[in-house]
Amino acid sequence: MGDKLSPEQIDALITAAVDARSRAYAVYSNFKVGAALLTREGKVYQGCNIENISFTPTVCAERVAMFKAISDGNMNFQAVAIISSDATPTPPCGVCRQVMSEFVDDDFEVILTNDAGRILPFSFREVLPMRFVPQSTIGKQDVWEVIRPIIQQDDKISEDESKLVQHILRDMETLEHQITIFINDGKIGEEERERVREFRQRVYRSAVDVAHADLTISDEEQAILQKLAELLEIDQ
Ligand code: THU
Numbered sequence: 001m002g003d004k005l006s007p008e009q010i011d012a013l014i015t016a017a018v019d020a021r022s023r024a025y026a027v028y029s030n031f032k033v034g035a036a037l038l039t040r041e042g043k044v045y046q047g048c049n050i051e052n053i054s055f056t057p058t059v060c061a062e063r064v065a066m067f068k069a070i071s072d073g074n075m076n077f078q079a080v081a082i083i084s085s086d087a088t089p090t091p092p093c094g095v096c097r098q099v100m101s102e103f104v105d106d107d108f109e110v111i112l113t114n115d116a117g118r119i120l121p122f123s124f125r126e127v128l129p130m131r132f133v134p135q136s137t138i139g140k141q142d143v144w145e146v147i148r149p150i151i152q153q154d155d156k157i158s159e160d161e162s163k164l165v166q167h168i169l170r171d172m173e174t175l176e177h178q179i180t181i182f183i184n185d186g187k188i189g190e191e192e193r194e195r196v197r198e199f200r201q202r203v204y205r206s207a208v209d210v211a212h213a214d215l216t217i218s219d220e221e222q223a224i225l226q227k228l229a230e231l232l233e234i235d236q
Pocket of ligand 1: 051059
């Protein structure tokens with residue numbers, strides 16, 4: 001969303017990242033990193049890595065910049081420039097990507113650079129292709145895992161049960177497909193979550209219809225529906 005950074009804006013952001021790197025506290029690794037984070041309001045937050053003798057409390061430059069901005073009341077981000085003391089432009093670590101993922105959209109610009117002036121621009125979509133999306137990612141496999149113990153508790157599986165399970169798994173596959181589209185489009189807002197909720201309701205109601213088709217509902221069918229409702233968070 002919004003315009004991409006101009007070459008001048010990129011230069012200014014890189015200058016800020018280089019400046020931030022000069023304050024890196026990297027006495028253990030000697031690997032200095034500087035990050036400059038630009039908000040849509042035009043503010044720049046700088047961050048450097050801060051290491052610790054106990055190692056694990058070390059924080060990366062990117063997160064320092066992120067947390068400074070957020071604690072300052074700004075979380076509307078447009079771009080980040082990152083430079084390390086390495087000759088190769090350094091991509092952000094996985095933890096920093098996850099932290100960014102909370103606050104940036106897929107078009108957020110991640111600009112990697114080095115002292116030789118190499119500039120590698122990426123979109124956040126490229127840097128973190130498949131985001132973790134809480135609550136909406138329950139798929140076919142999760143449903144199968146809760147249903148399997150029920151249908152395997154006795155030796156026989158009736159035709160009705162088998163029909164029900166196949167029906168549910170097919171619906172769940174469609175739901176999974178829908179969620180993958182949302183994720184790939186970078187669309188994971190409230191509207192998409194609502195669509196997922198609606199779809200889950202449909203999966204459940206349709207499963208109830210299939211179970212009821214012969215007008216009797218066996219204990220196992222009942223148990224399957226119960227587990228499905230729990231997993232999909234359906235209020236019965
Ligand atoms: N580091 C960062 O600042 N950002 C990254 O994305 C990767 C790693 C820091 C942490 C540590 O101080 C040093 O680089 C070596 O891992």
